[in-house]
Amino acid sequence: MDAIRFYSRTGNTEKLANLLGEQLHVKAESIDSPIDEPVDRLFLGGGVYNMSADKHLKAYAADLDPTKVKEVILFGTSGSVFTIERQLTKVLKKRKIPVADEHLFLHGLMPKMGNINGHQKQEIIDFAKGAVTQ
Numbered sequence: 514m515d516a517i518r519f520y521s522r523t524g525n526t527e528k529l530a531n532l533l534g535e536q537l538h539v540k541a542e543s544i545d546s547p548i549d550e551p552v553d554r555l556f557l558g559g560g561v562y563n564m565s566a567d568k569h570l571k572a573y574a575a576d577l578d579p580t581k582v583k584e585v586i587l588f589g590t591s592g593s594v595f596t597i598e599r600q601l602t603k604v605l606k607k608r609k610i611p612v613a614d615e616h617l618f619l620h621g622l623m624p625k626m627g628n629i630n631g632h633q634k635q636e637i638i639d640f641a642k643g644a645v646t647q
């Protein structure tokens with residue numbers, strides 16, 4: 514079973530999470546929504562703010578239950594080339610939750626704009642296809 518959770522301040526990562534959810538047939542929800550059932554894969558996403566992942570997302574990752582989450586697949590958005598990968602991986606490793614090598618990070622997204630272009634939409638579709646066949 515898969516789950517999708519995101520932290521999104523201005524809506525861009527939420528939009529990405531929803532597009533990914535459509536492809537994977539999984540409902541994307543914010544990190545405020547608890548994970549009740551154990552999941553094989555948690556797709557966990559967030560934006561970059563002042564060169565950092567948001568502290569709410571980091572706290573969420575630090576608090577994840579390793580008996581409920583077998584593996585995390587990271588995704589996210591940013592204006593530039595930054596991602597949440599390093600910070601979140603560090604937190605999750607400490608929690609003994611494996612992080613997949615595959616991830617989906619979209620760049621060039623201006624706050625509130627949701628400016629995901631056609632090429633990036635294709636990237637989401639291709640990423641989801643890879644995730645389905647895993």
Ligand SMILES: Cc1cc2nc3c(=O)[nH]c(=O)nc-3n(C[C@H](O)[C@H](O)[C@H](O)COP(=O)(O)O)c2cc1C
Pocket residue numbers: 520521522523524525526527559560561562563564565590591592593594595622623624625
């Ligand atoms: C307060 C703030 C700070 C930001 N700082 C950065 C940054 O340091 N590096 C970057 O690449 N993008 C930065 N951005 C751009 C966001 O990462 C980008 O717009 C992202 O898609 C926002 O995600 P969200 O809409 O899910 O919150 C910043 C955006 C905001 C609102």
